[in-house]
Amino acid sequence: MKKVMAIVLIVFVQNLHAQKSESKEFEYSNRISLVAGLIQPLVLKGGNLELTYFSKRMSYDYSHGFSLDMAGGTMVGDAKIQNLAYHLPFSTGFGIGYRFTSFFDVRIEPKIHSFQVYYDGVEQNKSNLIQHYFTYTLGVGAYYRYMPFRKSSTWLQGITTSTSVRWWPNIGSSLSNNEFTYHNKFTQKNETLAVSNIGFAGSPIIFNVSVGYCFGKSKN
Numbered sequence: 001m002k003k004v005m006a007i008v009l010i011v012f013v014q015n016l017h018a019q020k021s022e023s024k025e026f027e028y029s030n031r032i033s034l035v036a037g038l039i040q041p042l043v044l045k046g047g048n049l050e051l052t053y054f055s056k057r058m059s060y061d062y063s064h065g066f067s068l069d070m071a072g073g074t075m076v077g078d079a080k081i082q083n084l085a086y087h088l089p090f091s092t093g094f095g096i097g098y099r100f101t102s103f104f105d106v107r108i109e110p111k112i113h114s115f116q117v118y119y120d121g122v123e124q125n126k127s128n129l130i131q132h133y134f135t136y137t138l139g140v141g142a143y144y145r146y147m148p149f150r151k152s153s154t155w156l157q158g159i160t161t162s163t164s165v166r167w168w169p170n171i172g173s174s175l176s177n178n179e180f181t182y183h184n185k186f187t188q189k190n191e192t193l194a195v196s197n198i199g200f201a202g203s204p205i206i207f208n209v210s211v212g213y214c215f216g217k218s219k220n
Contacts, residue, residue, distance in 0.1 A: 025056040025057075026054075026056065026057065026099055026101065026102040027102035027103075027150075028054055028102060028103075028145075028147075028150075028214055029054055029055060029056045030054070030055060030056070030216070031053075031054055031214055031215060031216040032051065032052070032053050032054075032214070032215050032216070033050075033051070033052045033053075033054065033145070033160060033162070033212060033213070033214040033215070034049070034050070034051050034052075034212045034213055034215070035049075035050050035052075035160065035161075035162050035210035035211060035212030035213075036048065036049055036050075036210055036211060036212055037049075037050070037065070037208045037209070037210045038208070038209045038210065038211065039207070039208045039209065040065055040068060040208075043074065044068040044069055044070065044074070045067070045068070045069045046065060046066055046067040046068035046069065046088070047065065047066055047067065048063065048064065048065040048066070048091075048208070048210070049063070049064055050062070050063040050064075050162070050210060050212075051063075054099065054105075056099075057098065057099050058096070058097065058098060058099065059095070059096070059097035059098075059099055059105045059107060059143075060094070060095070060096055060097075061094060061095045061097070061107065062092075062093075062094045063092065063093060063094070063095070063109075063111075064090065064091075064092045065088065065090065065091035065092065066089065066090050066091075067087075067088075067089065068087070068088040068091060069085070069086070069087055069088075070085060070086040070087075070088070071085035071086070071120050071121075072085075072120065075120070076201045076202045077202050078191075078193055078194070079193060079196065079202070082184050082186070082187065082191050082193065083119055083120050083184075083186045084117055084118065084119060084120060084130070084193070085117075085118050085119065085120040085121070085124075086115050086116065086117060086118075086196060087115075087116040087118065087124050088113060088114055088115060088116070089114045089116065090113075090114050091111065091112075091113040091114070091198060092111065092112060092113075093109060093110050093111030093112055093137075094109070094110065095107035095108065095109040095141060096108055097141075097143070103144060103145045103146065103147070104142075104143070104144050104145075105142075105143050106140065106141070106142050106143070107140065107141045107142075107143065108138075108139075108140055109137075109138070109139055109140065109141050109166065109168065110136075110137070110138045111136070111137045111138075111139075111168060111198070112134055112135070112136055112137075113134065113135045113136075113137065113198050114132070114134055115131075115132070115133050115134070115135065115195070115196060116129060116131075116132050117129070117130040117131040117132070117133075117193070118130060119185070119186070130182055131175075131180050131182065131193075133173055133174045133175045133180070133195060134173060134174040135170050135172070135173045135174075135195050135196070135197075135198065136170065136171055136172045136173065137168040137169060137170055137171060137198060137204070138168075138169070138171050139166060139167045139168035139169055139204065140166070140167055141164055141165070141166035141167070141168075141206075142164065142165050142166075143162055143163070143164045144162070144163050144164075145160050145161065145162050145163075145214075146160070146161045146163070147159065147160045147161075147214065148161075158213045158214045158215060158216075159211075159213060159214075160211070160212055160213060160214045161209065161210065161211050162209070162210040162211075162212070163208075163209050163210075164206075164207070164208050164209075164210070165205070165206070165207055166199075166205070166206040166207075166208075167199075167204050167205055167206075168197075168198050168199060168204050168206060169197070169204040170195065170197060170198075170204070173195045175195060178194060178195045179192055179193060179194045179195065180192070180193060181193075
């Protein structure tokens with residue numbers, strides 16, 4: 001799986017760079033966008049910032065999520081049965097993408113995610129920590145930007161939203177066999193738990209809407 005994804009990434013980047021010099025310039029090229037995610041504070045009680053540079057036909061981003069909490073209704077499967085909660089100090093990484101239009105691009109995205117496992121409802125400190133591990137993902141994301149005031153001649157022109165759908169499957173973790181065993185104080189049994197995916201309902205799928213600003217004045 002890792003080798004296949006690596007080959008796909010290399011071919012993807014080489015092909016896009018080959019096309020770059022032959023492609024026309026889209027709107028909002030050679031500009032930087034800074035956006036903040038809405039799902040993270042509303043659902044996960046944390047935050048996410050994404051800084052993206054758009055060239056003529058490419059996009060390059062760095063995204064950093066922080067202080068994310070999964071508990072109660074956001075837990076599923078064995079983790080929910082075992083009355084567990086996750087705290088993610090960070091979920092971070094970068095992306096390299098291809099712009100199909102001025103406002104739509106698709107990116108290859110390697111990421112790293114830090115998971116701290118606790119019982120649901122307990123104070124999240126070192127003495128209550130059950131397990132701490134990292135997962136590594138390599139996936140793809142599709143992004144669509146909407147700039148409601150893009151025809152304005154004022155500073156309002158740069159206001160932007162970014163809607164994204166991402167597929168981030170795990171390609172590895174810091175745990176042996178991608179799982180751990182511990183004694184659960186609620187079930188009073190030794191339980192085995194596999195590492196979690198980063199997306200909704202324990203899946204690799206993530207949906208988000210972000211708002212922010214695209215800096216610089218459009219030439220178009």
